[in-house]
Amino acid sequence: GAGVSQSPSNKVTEKGKDVELRCDPISGHTALYWYRQRLGQGLEFLIYFQGNSAPDKSGLPSDRFSAERTGESVSTLTIQRTQQEDSAVYLCASSGSGGLAGGNEQFFGPGTRLTVL
């Protein structure tokens, strides 16, 4: 594939429901990041995967948020018992070998716009 893809592009859910967001990184990219962008604000880091290392979960805002990654491919971000403050655009990014350690830039997907009613 040419770039990072994310699905769905839009998700509307009711408060209290669980949602799952998907990210397909660029083939061969070992590093994968999830960010959250609230309306009119910058990006907040959520979680970082690098190869088979333990993920850096330091940005997850609560235990309702979790993410998994299968090897060096697809990642899913799960939000349980969604709240209205979870409404945001969730962006996924990937980068080449060594992630940012080598100064590699991140390539972003188009995002998933989540609306919690």
Next chain:
Amino acid sequence: AQSVAQPEDQVNVAEGNPLTVKCTYSVSGNPYLFWYVQYPNRGLQFLLKYITGDNLVKGSYGFEAEFNKSQTSFHLKKPSALVSDSALYFCAVRDPPSSGSARQLTFGSGTQLTVLP
């Protein structure tokens, strides 16, 4: 902890005039600095980065940025603005790998650039 500031929420410039989007940062050690652009309903696109070397960095679409260590700034510039440059611009920073700090990028709050025809 690393941080980045974009002091202007909005920048307006006439087409054909030079543009500057400001960014200042705070990191421990030598920073890795990035500029990204976000067009409406699109993901972030990488513009340019500074890792080391020449303080003037040239990037995509005719943009450039100058790393100024004494002023801890990394302003984005373009000699002649186009209407199509109108978008949301984000500056991002991270500590160098040697600092041992987290590997994610810290983003500024963004600057909306409007180029007037």
